[in-house]
Amino acid sequence: MHNSDHALPVRGNPDADAVILGAAGDRADGTISKRAHYAPPWADVSIIGIAGSSGSGKSTLSQAIVSKLNLPWVVILSIDSFYKSLDPESSRKAFRNEYDFDAPDAIDFDVLVERLRDLKAGKRAEIPVYSFEKHARLDKTTAIYSPHVLILEGIFALYDPRVLELMDMKIFCEADADTCLSRRILRDVRDRGRDIEGIIKQWFGFVKPNFEKFVDPQRKVADIIVPRGVENHVAITMMTQFIEQKLLEKSKHHRAALTRLEIEAQSQPLSKRVTVMEQTSQLRGMSTIIRDIDSSGEDFIFYFDRFAALLVEQALNNVSFESITINTPPGHKYSGLCARGEVSAVILLRGGAALETGLRRVIDDCKTGRILIQSNVRTGEPELHYLVLPSDIHEHEAVLLLDAQMSSGGSALMAVQVLVDHGVKMDRIVLATYSAGRIGLHRLTTVFPDIAVVVGNLVKDVEERWVEKRYFRC
Template sequence: MPDEGRISPPKLDTTFQPAKNTVLVSHGRPPWYGENGQRISDAFVVGIAGTKRCNSSYVWQQLNTVCPGLFFFLSRFGILFGLSTQADRAVAKPMFLGKSFYKRHTDEELALAHASAFDFDHPDSIDMPLFAACLSDLKACKQSNIPVYSFVTHQREDEPKYLYGAAIIITEGIMALQDPALRDLYDLKLFVQCDTDLMLARRIKRDVEERGRSVSGILEQYLRYVKPAYDNFVLPSQRYADIIVPGSNNTVAIDLICTHIRRKLQERSNSFRHKMATPHMYTSPSGRSIPHYSLEDLNLTVLPQTRQLQGIFTILRSNTSSRQDFIFFVDRLATLLIEFALQYLPFSPRTVITPIEAAFTGKALSAKYVCGVSILRSGGTLERGFKRPLMLHVMLPVCVRKRHMAEETWVFLLDAQIGTGASAFMAIRILLDHGVKPQHIIFVTFLVARGGGVSVLRRAFPDIKIVTAGVDDVMQEGWIDGSPGEGNPQGRQVWTMLPGLGKIADRYYL
């Protein structure tokens, strides 16, 4: 292909620029997709209802204490967001976003809200269709942008909160079981029951001590809004609950709920990395032959194997090369790869006038958004080469986080090599969950293992482009921290590409 040369990047609206890059961390989350790349399990959704001061928040906090494999984010009437299913790698980190799904208010409603005369306890104050749409996206393992409500201005803020990657989602609030569209999304429905006198006592204590309010004002609001909402909407919704949990002395109930959630997560777990690493072991009758996939079979685009490229690989593969030489030639190879991969971006005809007033018809980049997404940490070794011709984002940019933009975004997905293909598989699935079109994904990598997971990757995602500088044949199985033969159950299975480049990120950064 002809060299397209250095191009001018498309201009992005500065209002869409993030304060910092977003890095997705799986925390050991098992794959939510199958070997064909399609989703095989949804997030597990729990709805918790109960009136104010009934200790429903205490219930989900106890769920996290008893079942520490849940990694939660919290929106008071919205999303409790779980990422991890491995207790040893999970960290409880609540994030309070307020009652996110309150509707946008008119000027008249704002005046009532500031005068404490607006009924926030009525179902009509909640944007139920938006809530159901966001929850449906998260349940389907897609990204969603959750609205953020300000109690200072009594209005929804313009910038939503980005959420993605839940293994468990818990919605908690007084109206959580009230709407049928929401109930249809729940896998488990809980109602926290509490004596009304106790709830009123807790409310008075909180508002007097924490908010400086008078007892008379508390009672007026309680009788005018809170008690009618409880009688008319909240209490009747308990008939939809699968389990009714007492507001106190509920250790046994919480333990049973946690056991049920663990069992459901186990049923939804999926693992096939060993099959990706050595696919011939599962497709060849002998289990020994190394598949000789042609580059046409794998649909790879390989950088022309010039003498310059062979010289670069000789330096990068040598364990005696200095770190300075290694970094220099990694950056050089990354630049060559990215510039070669630019051929897959869309270009349209463009006529310009030359300095001697003659017309010339050439090509101009026609992609609306172009970005780079790194698979950390080895994908970072390609970032400098990516920034030279394009100078755009890395990691997870705004044009991917917002779905209406993601559909028009072209993504350079960066990783040092495709061995087992497990990281590449997950990264591609994440981009698809955000709305990026598969034909808009250009995977750029230094090396691909012909006998590794790339064949599985191509079957699952035939429309993506894979651009590489070289192809190695062999994936060698090994063990670290012990092996089964030594009777060490803690041994971890690994696969190494031969002849390979070693641990590129360690050589580059350390």
């Protein structure tokens, strides 16, 4: 293993600001404002490439790294997913073990590079699924979104120069030929439904010659050569320390960027896209009961659900409607309004779930998605843990983003960025929250000036989250 006596270089520009001011543009309210750019922590994902002979232990080494890191934001992507679809003649050769899967031409590098660039940009990437039993690419895909670290493993992981440009660390896995052959036989019989005779035929016909021609030269571009694979604990420790350092740097710059954004936003007036509900006698009365620590749990839930329904109704004022006439069963005509398209909602867990009963009272058949973003107890940085969205959310006329409280705005920033990354137009997002502080609102509307925000109550900038604790009684 080389480079063992030197610290691993950190590529890229770790000092680059995650929040920068963009070009001036027209806002939806007619004013001209500079929009701040928000980069979530998974933007510019760190890509680790692991190449080596078939059976050299690339997958096992990748899994060992993930296991040692013990983090939910590390994803393994196999280059095997990017085998090209075969024409009928090539498919027949594949079933006769006569098709060369171990040549670079068998890999669709154009699609691979496109998906890696999407992930580098913080976008959602649809990864193809290849069936080795059918020797065909399946119709379904697997989505990858928001990894902080991506481990790309495969025999040609370090082959294409375009892929190398995107990598932060390059590893070559080394093992003797007999070990590689025995591992390949075990894997292909167990996982790919092949017979031993066909495996050996492929090994001597394609795998071994192509290793010497295409795979072995990749060691020249590797930062680390790892002999003995998963048994090499020193190499695994070096790699995990490098990844942990990259993650620590990203976390540090993300938190610093949020702080800078907060300072920049303090001097700006509240956006005209923010609507604070009129404090009528009814609302003030309900808020008094909701905030009274002596209110019973039943009263709290009853009045909060009523408040939530009014909040959702107010949020729907930001949705485009069109006139419609309905013929009733008795033969009368009723003229009213109907949303121009489908309206869906995304619940920002856990607090947003307290607004769901109110949502159902207004739109009982509303499609819903869920996002779980929690602050790291050690650093305070918001982290994306769970994500489920309607598959056609990018086509919806409006998307209501529901949260019970917004203080610093870090979770709301990340949630809106997730929706934008999934194709939802900014001006179709309506954030509805029971209470919010001015700093959080400033921060959110500075980055996303075209979203609409509906707030039940303006509160002090730093307020502990208490609504979900009382609503769910835990």
